[in-house]
Amino acid sequence: MKPTEFFLTTVIFAAAVILTAVLATATLRAAGGGEQLVPPATPAGLNAQQARGKYLVDIMGCHDCHTPMKMGPNGPQWDMDRALSGHPEQMTMPPAPALPMPWMAAMGATMTAFSGPWGTSFAMNLTPDKETGLGDWTVDQFIATMKTGKDRGKGRPVLPPMPIQNLAQLSDEDIRSLFAYLQTLKPIKNRVPQPIDPPEGK
Ligand code: HEC
Numbered sequence: 001m002k003p004t005e006f007f008l009t010t011v012i013f014a015a016a017v018i019l020t021a022v023l024a025t026a027t028l029r030a031a032g033g034g035e036q037l038v039p040p041a042t043p044a045g046l047n048a049q050q051a052r053g054k055y056l057v058d059i060m061g062c063h064d065c066h067t068p069m070k071m072g073p074n075g076p077q078w079d080m081d082r083a084l085s086g087h088p089e090q091m092t093m094p095p096a097p098a099l100p101m102p103w104m105a106a107m108g109a110t111m112t113a114f115s116g117p118w119g120t121s122f123a124m125n126l127t128p129d130k131e132t133g134l135g136d137w138t139v140d141q142f143i144a145t146m147k148t149g150k151d152r153g154k155g156r157p158v159l160p161p162m163p164i165q166n167l168a169q170l171s172d173e174d175i176r177s178l179f180a181y182l183q184t185l186k187p188i189k190n191r192v193p194q195p196i197d198p199p200e201g202k
Pocket of ligand 1: 063121160
């Protein structure tokens with residue numbers, strides 16, 4: 001190899017090394033930017049278990065049914081002042097509409113009341129209010145509800161559309177995290193109505 005050839009080969013090799021390094025840095029930056037899409041590991045004021053619970057509540061759609069919606073500039077939006085407090089007690093629902101087949105179910109304007117073949121159900125208050133929410137529940141009762149599909153493991157069956165068949169598959173550890181986070185919420189006094197049985201013969 002002539003000295004000039006050796007020099008050129010070295011330059012090309014060095015350029016390749018530098019290019020690889022630059023690309024790797026760019027990839028790392030992109031990955032770093034992507035991390036902003038997931039919630040911070042430990043939101044302020046929450047311990048690791050509570051933060052895991054918040055993450056699960058947010059991704060598993062608990063707000064979809066348990067946080068009442070209000071009308072905003074772009075249509076219905078969650079009313080976060082009443083986050084996870086369930087169907088508003090002052091909102092009395094008229095009898096459920098009779099739907100022509102094959103329509104099967106109807107939802108109230110707050111998306112917290114549901115009617116279908118199971119009757120009418122109202123999403124529960126998940127805030128830690130002692131009288132109307134989860135404040136007087138133990139973590140074992142919460143786990144038993146998720147695992148058996150019955151109220152506190154012993155009571156009446158939990159009605160649709162509460163996705164109990166999905167939640168039953170959570171690990172005990174994740175159910176504990178959900179409960180730990182829910183207990184950090186602001187307690188809101190809101191007595192959710194009892195479900196209404198379906199009309200005879202429906
Ligand atoms: C698709 C709507 C929907 C979603 C999503 C949902 N829920 Fe529910 N949930 C309901 C309804 C409706 C009820 C009331 C059922 C009843 O009265 O039997 C309920 C009831 C409950 C109850 C009380 C059960 C009992 O003992 O009566 C708990 C606890 C609960 N939900 C927790 C959660 C948690 C935690 C999440 C998120 C991981 C969640 N729900 C997601 C609709 C939903």
